[in-house]
Amino acid sequence: MTTSVDIASGATGSPYALTHLDALESEGVHIFREVAGEFERPVILFSGGKDSIVMLHLALKAFAPAAVPFSLLHVDTGHNFPEVIEYRDRTVARHGLRLHVASVQDYIDAGKLRERPDGTRNPLQTVPLTEAIQQHRFDAVFGGGRRDEEKARAKERVFSLRDEFSQWDPRRQRPELWQLYNGRHAPGEHVRVFPLSNWTELDVWQYIAREGIELPEIYFAHEREVFARGGMWLTAGEWGGPKDDETVEKRLIRYRTVGDMSCTGAVDSDAATLDAVITEIAASRLTERGATRADDKLSEAAMEDRKREGYF
């Protein structure tokens, strides 16, 4: 029927084998297009972190040369790295996107949320997030969560149904078969969608390198004033660190994840380029969250408990 296809065979000898990055990219694009085809009001959670940046990149590719048919939503803890906010606004402007911001600070100011004694605002994001979803009547919410990040996330579906309170019930998930994603939901319910489910931290970095995607500078080694708390290097800031007994020092560090400043730790690193970061990640003996997230250490099921309440 068809004549032989003239393609250089890769390392595996088959002319039709995709590299793992091509396979993941194709799957991610498929997921974006499924949502565009089946939902009325999808939104992409965008924090300016590397996972959401890769998500946006996939969305841009999926619909080119047309615009991305979704808006973005940032849940702003008020404790952001300025470099990241600057990156966020620049990206939104560059691609002509629409950005919604749900602000934890606004909720605190209005007395709807109370600051925690430890100053950590990460768990406080759930309420502004779920209220923004209801207010804008979003029916599909893209998140950058990856199953390799955390053991509760390893149980997460690509299409994950949430009830009207945004709750996740891990024991009542729909089986996910073949590439047939079931997005049916009742009014008031929504579906969380995770196009990077099958990606690992290393995949994300390799993809960023291959595609030449720009990132906020804090992902690369730089000198920064930090102090030690709970075995991690935290950045000094208005959020409440350091305390009197904590001393600030200048270190060569970088961030593996970007989140709330009060609970996102930096790692000692001299990796100033993408290649150096990839080499560092490939050799690391610590997981991304183990190295940099204080809030996951609160209990064995911290992530599961937050996710049940509606966290991403």
Place this chain on the structure above:
Amino acid sequence: MTSPTKQLAEELSATTLLRFATAGSVDDGKSTLVGRLLHDSKSVLADQLEAVEHASRSRGQEAPDLALLTDGLRAEREQGITIDVAYRYFATARRRFILADTPGHVQYTRNMVTGASTAELTVILVDARNGVVEQTRRHAAIAALLRVPHVVLAVNKMDLVGYQEPVFAAIAEEFTAYASELGVQEITAIPISALAGDNVVDASANMDWYGGPTVLEHLETVPVSHDLTSCHARFPVQYVIRPQTAEHPDYRGYAGQIAAGTFRVGESVTVLPSGQTSKIAGIDLLGRAVDVAWTPQSVTLLLEDDIDISRGDIVVPSGDAPATTQDVEATVCHVADQPLAVGQRVLLKHTTRTVKAIVKDIPSKLTLDDLSQHPAPGRLVANDIGRVKVRTAEPLALDSYADSRRTGSFLLIDPSDGTTLAAGMAGESFATTKATPVQDDDGWDF
């Protein structure tokens, strides 16, 4: 000159992806095998191990319980069981792996079906002391039913049978005969001890009579793509891209993931179910124009003629179109707690198309233990596998699942609450071809 880091990056990105699933009974050592694959491929990192050690100690266990690595939910840790499919990720220099880690318990047939639906390979564990048991046959039947291209029989606990070759050979022979009869295309039997590490990642010094690959070597080298030249090409349209901008005033692209085979520029194509024809004017591979594209690439097709196409249509080569039908006969695995009954109104999701449908008949239910058919069960409940006849409100371009896992599969969905009721595989299955009783004109209806 290439820097060492650049070289590393190139090596890493040239690797391919293998999706595989594990199946095994509760005490066959599945967790140990998974734990060893993750551990010996250095995919368990220090902080994860530390967390497992900490949790094990706090429960009074002396050695770290590697099952805690894979049991992610509170209920699972509390009960010491796995209640749902989890996905694990690990990598070697040659390949990256996505492992669907499925619970072994009998009532979780649906979980094994879920894991096997996207797997290119299934590892079925047996205990060398027990040999092929009912559960093994059940796992082989599901692998055959789901048409998983490669099956590995891992004969575990060889250390407990003195590493004797005849024990392994007898089990391998019995399993291969059984699985081949079901239509499993490729079977590789490997004698292992997951606990002692024999033939999992490293070759065993205890079984020099075995000359084949270790489990990991086999996973690294098994082919992940098939001979696409003999496949029927299929392109379900997901989404129509129409920018309508000054730069692209007339652009009209059909976005989708190629479900099977290859497509090339200039090819004559037919759009189903309408039957309209055109030619491929261009293929856009995520921003790059290409002459040829194949499964599972996500692409955008541009056609020469401005014809009416929308989400749910399927583009096929004009000389190789499947028949469209409103009467679907299939094998289904029931995956929901609520039953599926004759006369029930459902939604059928096939590729990118969802249509109304009605269950006309459930002619038989399969008993996995001995593959016998129970006629006219009337309804199916969780974990049942049965034959169904469904009438759809609109014609579907459905392939046989035997020809295409992607365009021969579908979901049945409850329209009232959106629950996924059943996983369907169109056409004949091993079970129906094997069924020997002569049917009268009314089929099973006696």
